[in-house]
Amino acid sequence: EAGVVQSPRYKIIEKKQPVAFWCNPISGHNTLYWYRQNLGQGPELLIRYENEEAVDDSQLPKDRFSAERLKGVDSTLKIQPAELGDSAVYLCASSSTWGIQYFGAGTRLSVL
C-alpha cells in the first residue's frame, strides 16, 4: 500500500515568490493534516481537513498561506508571497477515523 506522497522534496525560491506543495494521502484516509517543522523543532499543525472541510485552520497564517483539498483526496498548500521565515519542512499526514497519523517525507523549503 502506498504511503503519503508529497512533492516536491525540495524547493528553493526567492522571497516574495509564490510556492505550492502537493500531498496525496493514503487511500481511504478522510483526515489530512499539514504541519510545519522548523529546524531542530517538532512539527506544528497548520491545518486539518475532514474530507473537503478545513476543521482546524487556527494556526494557518491566512494573509499569505492558503490550502485546499478538492474532492476530499489530495491537497495543496500555497504560500504567496514567501518570506525568509517560511523556510522549513512542510509535512503532510493522513489518518483514518482512529487517529494514527501517517506522514509523508515532507518538502524542504528554502527561501533566499
Next chain:
Amino acid sequence: AQTVTQSQPEMSVQEAETVTLSCTYDTSENNYYLFWYKQPPSRQMILVIRQEAYKQQNATENRFSVNFQKAAKSFSLKISDSQLGDTAMYFCAFMTGSGNTGKLIFGQGTTLQVKP
C-alpha cells in the same frame, strides 16, 4: 493548553545497549493518547509506539517500550538492544482523546546517535 517537553536535546548509546528517552507533558484532560515518533535523516516521521491514557499497562513494540506514569505526566521511551538504524530524532507527541482525529502536539525532539 497542552504542552510536551523533551529535556534531552541529544543522547548517544553504544550498539546493543539500552537507552531511555524522557518526555513530560501537561494537560488537564483525562482521556488522551501519547506517541513516540522517529524521524531519520530521510525526514519521514515513523510511528514507534502509542499509548492510550486509560490503559495502565505500558505499551511495548519489540525492542521499544514505554514507562507511562499518568500521575506524574511522564512518558519515557526505552530502546533495548540498540541498533545503528535507531539513529534518528525522536519526538514525543500528545493528542487529545476527544474525537480520534485531533492534532498532534510535539515536543522539541531528542537526537539519538547509536555508536558502533
